[in-house]
Amino acid sequence: MFNGIIFNKGFIKKISKRSKGINIFVKSDLKLNSKDIGVSIACDGVCLTLIKIQNKIMEFYLSNETVKRSKFKYLEVNDVINLELPLKYGQKISGHICQGHIDTTGKTLSVKKVDKSYIFDFEINSKERKNIIDKASICINGISLTISKKTKKGFQIWVIPHTFKLTNLSKVKKGSLVNIEIDILSKYVKNFFNAKK
Numbered sequence: 001m002f003n004g005i006i007f008n009k010g011f012i013k014k015i016s017k018r019s020k021g022i023n024i025f026v027k028s029d030l031k032l033n034s035k036d037i038g039v040s041i042a043c044d045g046v047c048l049t050l051i052k053i054q055n056k057i058m059e060f061y062l063s064n065e066t067v068k069r070s071k072f073k074y075l076e077v078n079d080v081i082n083l084e085l086p087l088k089y090g091q092k093i094s095g096h097i098c099q100g101h102i103d104t105t106g107k108t109l110s111v112k113k114v115d116k117s118y119i120f121d122f123e124i125n126s127k128e129r130k131n132i133i134d135k136a137s138i139c140i141n142g143i144s145l146t147i148s149k150k151t152k153k154g155f156q157i158w159v160i161p162h163t164f165k166l167t168n169l170s171k172v173k174k175g176s177l178v179n180i181e182i183d184i185l186s187k188y189v190k191n192f193f194n195a196k197k
Helices: 064-069 161-166 184-196
Strands: 008-018 021-028 040-043 046-054 057-063 080-084 104-114 117-123 137-140 143-150 154-159 177-182
Touching: 008 057, 021 064, 021 080, 040 057, 057 064, 104 154, 117 161, 137 154, 177 184
Parallel strands: none
Antiparallel strands: 008 021, 008 080, 021 057, 040 046, 040 080, 046 057, 104 117, 104 177, 117 154, 137 143, 137 177, 143 154
8 A cells, every 4th residue: 555655766677578477687876685575565556575685686577567558668778666664554645545456547639837836637448537527536656646636538647846847747748648547436436326226
C-alpha cells in the first residue's frame, strides 16, 4: 500500500528480457540492503517486489501481464522512474490510498506552464474514462494527484512546482505515456452500485 507522495527517483540501468517477462535494474539512493529483499516498492506507480540489491542497484521482475498493462513495455535504459516505499503503520498519508495496480496507460496530449504550475492533459481509453470524476484523486506514475477537469478524451491535472521538480513529470512531454491507477474508492463504489442494478 502506498500514498503517492514521491521523494525518490531511480534510473533504469539495465533491462533483461525473459520468455514471460522482464527484469529491470534500477539505481537509486534508497537506503535498502539485502534484509529488504521481498519488500514491495512502487516503481512509477507499479507495485514490484525487490528480488536483489547490490551497489545501490535494485532488481525487479515484471511478468508479461505487468508489462502489458503499464508503460514499461516501452521502457529504455536511462529512463527516470518515481520510487515509493510502502506505507508503515502510523505514517502520515498526505496523498491517497494507492495499491500499485495499474489500470491503464495515458497519452500526454499537452503540457502547459501557467504561472509557476503546469497543466497536463491526458488521453485514456473509453473504458477507464467512465471512471474519471472531477476533483477525484488519481495516481499518475505513482504520484497522488487531483483531477482538475474531465475532458472528452480524458482529463487534466495541475502540478505545483514542488511536485514537478521532485518527480519524473518534468520529463513528460507531448506524446509521452504515463501509468495510471484510478482511485480505488471510486472503483469500489461504482462496482457496488452496478452490482445492485
